Amino acid sequence: MTAFDRTLAQEEEQTERHRRLAGRLPVRLLTHGLLIAGGMIMLAPFLWMLTTSLKPIEQTFAPPYLFPSYFNWENFVEAWNAAPFGRYYLNTIIMSAGITVGQVLFSSLAAYAFARLTFPGRELLFLAFLGTMMVPLHVTLIPSYLIVQKLGWTNSYEGLIVPRLVSAFGIFLLRQYYLSIPKELDEAALIDGASRLGIWWRVILPLSTPALATLGIFAFLFAWNDFLWPLVVINEPDMQTVQLGLAMFQGRYGTRWTLLMAGTVTATIPAIVAFLIGQRRFIEGIMTDGVKG
Amino acid sequence: MIAAWWRRHNRNGDLTTAIIALLPAVLVFGVFNIYPLFYTAYLSLLDWDGLSIERSFVGLANYQELLASGLLWNSLGVTAYYTVGVIALSIPLGLVVAVLLNGELGKSRVFYRTIYFLPVVTATVAVSVVWKLMLDPGSGYINVVLRSVGIAAPSWLRSTTWAMPAVILVGVWKRLGFNMVIYLAALQAIPREYYQAAEVDGATKRDLFRYITVPLLAPTTSLLVVVALIDSFLLFDQVFILTNGGPVGTTDVIGFLLYRHAFRYFELGEASAVAWIMFIVVAAVTLLQWRITRFGARTVT
Numbered sequence: 001m002t003a004f005d006r007t008l009a010q011e012e013e014q015t016e017r018h019r020r021l022a023g024r025l026p027v028r029l030l031t032h033g034l035l036i037a038g039g040m041i042m043l044a045p046f047l048w049m050l051t052t053s054l055k056p057i058e059q060t061f062a063p064p065y066l067f068p069s070y071f072n073w074e075n076f077v078e079a080w081n082a083a084p085f086g087r088y089y090l091n092t093i094i095m096s097a098g099i100t101v102g103q104v105l106f107s108s109l110a111a112y113a114f115a116r117l118t119f120p121g122r123e124l125l126f127l128a129f130l131g132t133m134m135v136p137l138h139v140t141l142i143p144s145y146l147i148v149q150k151l152g153w154t155n156s157y158e159g160l161i162v163p164r165l166v167s168a169f170g171i172f173l174l175r176q177y178y179l180s181i182p183k184e185l186d187e188a189a190l191i192d193g194a195s196r197l198g199i200w201w202r203v204i205l206p207l208s209t210p211a212l213a214t215l216g217i218f219a220f221l222f223a224w225n226d227f228l229w230p231l232v233v234i235n236e237p238d239m240q241t242v243q244l245g246l247a248m249f250q251g252r253y254g255t256r257w258t259l260l261m262a263g264t265v266t267a268t269i270p271a272i273v274a275f276l277i278g279q280r281r282f283i284e285g286i287m288t289d290g291v292k293g
Numbered sequence: 294m295i296a297a298w299w300r301r302h303n304r305n306g307d308l309t310t311a312i313i314a315l316l317p318a319v320l321v322f323g324v325f326n327i328y329p330l331f332y333t334a335y336l337s338l339l340d341w342d343g344l345s346i347e348r349s350f351v352g353l354a355n356y357q358e359l360l361a362s363g364l365l366w367n368s369l370g371v372t373a374y375y376t377v378g379v380i381a382l383s384i385p386l387g388l389v390v391a392v393l394l395n396g397e398l399g400k401s402r403v404f405y406r407t408i409y410f411l412p413v414v415t416a417t418v419a420v421s422v423v424w425k426l427m428l429d430p431g432s433g434y435i436n437v438v439l440r441s442v443g444i445a446a447p448s449w450l451r452s453t454t455w456a457m458p459a460v461i462l463v464g465v466w467k468r469l470g471f472n473m474v475i476y477l478a479a480l481q482a483i484p485r486e487y488y489q490a491a492e493v494d495g496a497t498k499r500d501l502f503r504y505i506t507v508p509l510l511a512p513t514t515s516l517l518v519v520v521a522l523i524d525s526f527l528l529f530d531q532v533f534i535l536t537n538g539g540p541v542g543t544t545d546v547i548g549f550l551l552y553r554h555a556f557r558y559f560e561l562g563e564a565s566a567v568a569w570i571m572f573i574v575v576a577a578v579t580l581l582q583w584r585i586t587r588f589g590a591r592t593v594t
Binding site: 137282 | 302305306307308310311313314315317318319321322324325326327328329330332333336343390393394396397399403405406407408409410411412414415416417418419420422423424425426427434466469470471474475477478481523527529530533534548551552555556561564565568569571572575576579580
């Protein structure tokens with residue numbers, strides 16, 4: 001809310017300033033020029049990816065680079081036949097959905113416990129949870145794999161989902177949020193006969209929908225883009241995720257760039273779409289966390 | 294006695310609820326985070342291939358071998374090269390774009406912000422595949438452009454000199470939007486009065502930037518540096534796709550070294566030793582970051 005108000009006020013100020021600086025056109029042009037130049041560098045790989053995926057193979061490196069002479073949808077068909085991208089999609093969607101729901105749900109539960117309940121060892125446990133943020137996947141990779149193996153979870157959805165079912169970052173984020181929800185609401189629910197968990201379900205959870213949505217988008221993107229863990233846990237082609245499948249595809253079809261790009265487009269479209277839909281929330285989520293440290 | 298303790302701490306059912314609420318998290322973290330952390334330490338003291346029944350305890354031999362073999366030092370050096378490169382480029386550039394964008398309004402700003410942030414949210418694996426195409430020494434777009442302006446085009450991912458710079462390039466491209474967004478938020482938090490007061494005193498645009506903006510952005514900058522540091526240290530996806538460890542180990546970053554030893558050579562002991570070394574570095578840097586941003590004080594209270 002405040003960020004929006006601030007932006008609005010600033011916009012008004014800046015419109016004023018721009019009116020005063022009307023003569024500073026060259027500066028504005030330069031600014032836009034630089035931003036556009038940089039923007040094109042940012043977008044170039046995406047443009048290249050899109051256009052190459054639509055070219056016939058002989059034209060991969062031929063000018064005009066960014067415009068195929070006709071749309072060769074064949075590439076996508078071929079790519080989907082060469083590797084089971086449909087299957088990859090299914091696996092990745094299941095995995096991402098599982099992780100997203102899990103992280104949102106369980107982080108919220110844990111955050112509620114830390115924010116609203118009193119119990120012995122609360123501070124210590126919270127610190128321990130935070131501590132897990134210091135431990136990157138690489139460090140726990142080998143034992144985690146051995147455990148997953150022992151549980152028989154290699155090449156399975158459980159193996160992909162369960163180790164990432166909770167997010168320490170999410171717990172931290174939501175706890176901050178819950179601490180700022182007035183306790184009167186809790187008490188009102190208590191009077192109505194709700195249990196402590198009931199309060200979570202009926203009061204806290206609905207109230208934190210924006211934060212949950214942010215967390216959900218983070219979780220989904222993380223899951224969709226993840227590579228190292230699926231790489232280690234999955235070796236059956238049928239169970240591969242989109243990123244893993246793409247990597248293997250790239251290994252096999254090394255220089256068949258048109259096919260490769262078709263595969264890459266397939267791999268990235270959902271994440272890009274998800275981002276474009278939730279981008280305001282996503283970016284603002286990062287900004288709040290980044291600036292407040 | 295236990296019953297009494299329970300009654301005392303479970304006055305309003307908080308303890309029971311807490312146990313239920315925290316059970317999933319405790320289980321997941323315990324099994325897949327905490328326990329593996331210690332198990333890695335234990336594994337690093339063994340000589341085991343993960344398959345056979347026999348595992349011999351070799352004490353610190355793995356560490357000694359690593360330190361002596363040069364592989365570890367190469368990895369640490371290469372990783373440091375990458376880290377410094379990414380930080381030195383993506384942070385100033387991120388600031389520049391943020392400053393440029395700071396003067397924009399509404400739709401224009403959202404438009405640019407989206408464009409610059411897109412690389413950040415796209416999968417590293419996917420973008421690395423595309424960059425591999427663009428970096429193709431023969432006909433990749435980058436070299437075509439370079440040649441068209443008369444610059445000698447290097448063989449990028451196949452050259453021992455240019456492989457790592459290429460990886461750094463991809464890394465910078467991918468991070469810039471993130472740095473920009475954070476800087477943008479911080480820039481907008483600087484009160485305009487500071488600038489106005491300085492302008493009244495006759496300060497130039499450059500002075501404003503040097504003496505107001507940059508110092509006030511110092512906390513943001515250190516935060517970005519630390520985040521980039523840790524992220525870069527854990528580099529893996531890009532290397533896997535782009536270079537597979539690089540021509541003659543020039544892009545053999547420590548994360549990749551670990552993976553290779555564990556899942557290609559099946560030397561779990563040595564890989565775990567590498568993992569533990571990685572942990573020490575990351576933990577040290579994270580603790581430093583928490584100290585810098587006074588994370589602890591603000592969070593626990």
